[in-house]
Amino acid sequence: MEKCIFCEIADRRIPSNIIYEDEDFIGFLDVNPLNAGHTIVVPKAHIRWTYDVERFGDYWEVAKAIALAAIEALEAKFVNFITAGLGVPHAHIHVVPRFENDGHSELPVFGNVKKIPKEEMIQIAEKLKAAIAKNPPKKAVAAMAEKAEEIKEVKEKAPAEKRSKEDIEYIRREIESG
Ligand SMILES: [Zn+2]
Structure with missing residues (x-):
């Protein structure tokens, strides 16, 4: 089976700040965040495109829970969801919290990466984790x-x-x- 960097993260062979995990999906902070709380949500299985994900509704419910957590715990003004997929050949949704004067446009500017110290990244992850635990993603079918x-x-x-x-x-x- 094909493997990639997101598979390695999901398998925990590459360390990351994981903020959400269930049997099918995992969310972790982007190491090159466009803003505080920028999270990547992936299926654990190596699936090429987001629309190849079988439980598509549940997948997006995870992205939604992370977005709501960012609004609550990080006081994001709103949240962008971006799914393109040429960077890493493994389905992924970028969840990008947005703030006042954050240097982005209607969509995030992909070169505008924020330097966030490691300690702060850990704190952000903890805050998001706690907020998601309070308000976990709904299962779409349920x-x-x-x-x-x-x-x-x-x-x-x-x-x-x-x-x-x-x-x-x-x-x-x-x-x-x-
Ligand atoms: Zn993969």
């Missing part, structure tokens, strides 16, 4: 089931709908009896 259940409950509780059915029935009887 979230859909939850939503369907919510809709069902609302429908069952809706008296208006019941009433309208009775109304229709009443009207139908009225018509039949002439």
Whole structure:
């Protein structure tokens, strides 16, 4: 099986500041961050493109949880998601927290790397980890089931709908009896 630098990080043969991990995905701080908290999210398996990832919804739920963590724990103003894929031939989503006057444009400028001391990188990772633990990524399939259940409950509780059915029935009887 093909291996690359992201596979090495996922296998922990190359050390990194890992902020999130589950059975399929791992998120770690980019060593050349475009901003504090810049994270790379990858599937653990060596998969070429993001759209080749089978559990695509769950993959992006991880990116979302990291983004929300950056907003909460690092006070990011907003967050960019970037997925291109020519740099390393292993699916990856860049999660880039954005701040006031951070030297980037609407999208991050890829040459504008921030020098963040090692100690600070560790602190950033700890903050993000704690925030993600408080608000972990939803599993997309589970979230859909939850939503369907919510809709069902609302429908069952809706008296208006019941009433309208009775109304229709009443009207139908009225018509039949002439
Ligand atoms: Zn790989």
